[in-house]
Amino acid sequence: MRDSIQNLVPYDAGMTHEQLEQEVGKTIIKLSANESLWGPAPSARNALQNGLNQLKFYPDGAAQELKKALSILWALPVENFCLGNGADEVIQMLATAFLNPGDEVVIPTPTFSSYASSVTINGGKVTFVPQKELVLNLEEIAASLHPHMKMVFLCNPNNPTGTFFSHTDFEQFLQKVPPEILVVLDEAYCQYATEPNFPRSSELLRKYANLIILRTFSKVYSLAALRIGYAVAGTEVIRELEKIRQPYNVNTLAQIAATAALQDEQYTQKVIKETVQEREWLTKELRQRGLMVLPSQANFLLVKVNNAAVVCEKLLQEGILVRNTASFGLPEWLRVTIGPHQYMEQFVKSLDTVLSD
Ligand SMILES: Cc1ncc(COP(=O)(O)O)c(C=O)c1O
Numbered sequence: 388m389r390d391s392i393q394n395l396v397p398y399d400a401g402m403t404h405e406q407l408e409q410e411v412g413k414t415i416i417k418l419s420a421n422e423s424l425w426g427p428a429p430s431a432r433n434a435l436q437n438g439l440n441q442l443k444f445y446p447d448g449a450a451q452e453l454k455k456a457l458s459i460l461w462a463l464p465v466e467n468f469c470l471g472n473g474a475d476e477v478i479q480m481l482a483t484a485f486l487n488p489g490d491e492v493v494i495p496t497p498t499f500s501s502y503a504s505s506v507t508i509n510g511g512k513v514t515f516v517p518q519k520e521l522v523l524n525l526e527e528i529a530a531s532l533h534p535h536m537k538m539v540f541l542c543n544p545n546n547p548t549g550t551f552f553s554h555t556d557f558e559q560f561l562q563k564v565p566p567e568i569l570v571v572l573d574e575a576y577c578q579y580a581t582e583p584n585f586p587r588s589s590e591l592l593r594k595y596a597n598l599i600i601l602r603t604f605s606k607v608y609s610l611a612a613l614r615i616g617y618a619v620a621g622t623e624v625i626r627e628l629e630k631i632r633q634p635y636n637v638n639t640l641a642q643i644a645a646t647a648a649l650q651d652e653q654y655t656q657k658v659i660k661e662t663v664q665e666r667e668w669l670t671k672e673l674r675q676r677g678l679m680v681l682p683s684q685a686n687f688l689l690v691k692v693n694n695a696a697v698v699c700e701k702l703l704q705e706g707i708l709v710r711n712t713a714s715f716g717l718p719e720w721l722r723v724t725i726g727p728h729q730y731m732e733q734f735v736k737s738l739d740t741v742l743s744d
Contacts, residue, residue, distance in 0.1 A: 424726035474616030549683025
């Protein structure tokens with residue numbers, strides 16, 4: 388065993404949806420993993436049907452069609468993209484490609500857990516920078532950086548808080564970061580952001596060679612089961628990632644569905660519009676009940692309920708699965724995914740029942 392994994396514990400994926408339904412004895416609405424409950428674009432589903440003919444062949448290891456579509460979306464050459472088996476794999480690849488044992492990486496917390504585990508697995512050393520206000524404070528994060536450090540991970544909007552930092556603040560941050568330090572900006576949820584000053588990351592990518600942007604098809608494109616995400620960055624960074632990428636890391640069906648999803652902008656915009664409407668509705672409903680809800684730019688809300696473990700368990704018995712954020716160091720909060728209106732109504736109704744117990 389590698390020394391670096393001695394204190395790690397395997398990721399616990401919990402029970403499947405079906406197992407939970409069997410255990411609880413009723414239909415469960417899953418609002419725990421920030422998937423898009425609107426489902427993928429119909430054109431992506433149709434494209435998948437045709438893709439079934441290709442199952443006997445290996446995928447296109449270079450993912451040429453998808454990279455062409457990404458190249459149009461970002462107005463960048465295909466050499467600026469590296470695809471992964473989920474953004475999760477790209478995070479792992481970044482740590483493998485750029486960290487030597489003992490290299491320091493800054494991670495503000497609370498945030499998505501994959502950054503720390505990937506760094507640790509690859510022998511890096513994590514410096515956590517706890518964010519007291521639950522909003523990433525870029526000035527404080529910049530102050531914690533030293534030129535010998537290798538990398539910093541930022542998630543915007545952040546998981547699990549849903550809060551965001553602005554274009555102006557991010558650009559000021561980039562100006563302060565020594566150019567040798569890689570800045571990994573995870574924008575898994577950026578399509579849901581409505582704030583006018585949300586970072587225009589594509590613009591910044593062209594100015595800062597140490598910036599790496601991560602995107603996923605698991606959220607707004609609703610393709611979580613297929614496992615596909617990517618990095619956009621300068622060609623020098625991408626070249627290093629390509630060196631360590633498994634030849635066929637992204638399967639054919641994922642490539643086909645992602646390419647089709649990118650072409651159905653009308654459907655994507657519809658999903659975003661409805662998600663934002665439901666986010667506003669749910670925020671208002673919860674605040675009217677006196678609950679603290681962080682302002683969210685993502686497809687989930689972080690809600691303070693004091694004893695989240697108990698509330699989550701009771702909600703489950705009502706048929707609602709949400710995320711207890713104790714593993715993020717926030718045991719008083721729960722995270723709920725925004726979904727179509729009937730699910731949001733069901734969630735509010737069940738929460739009322741549970742909180743009046
Ligand atoms: C911030 C963030 N980044 C990345 C991911 C993982 O994305 P993928 O499903 O593409 O591995 C998630 C999943 O929840 C996430 O919340």
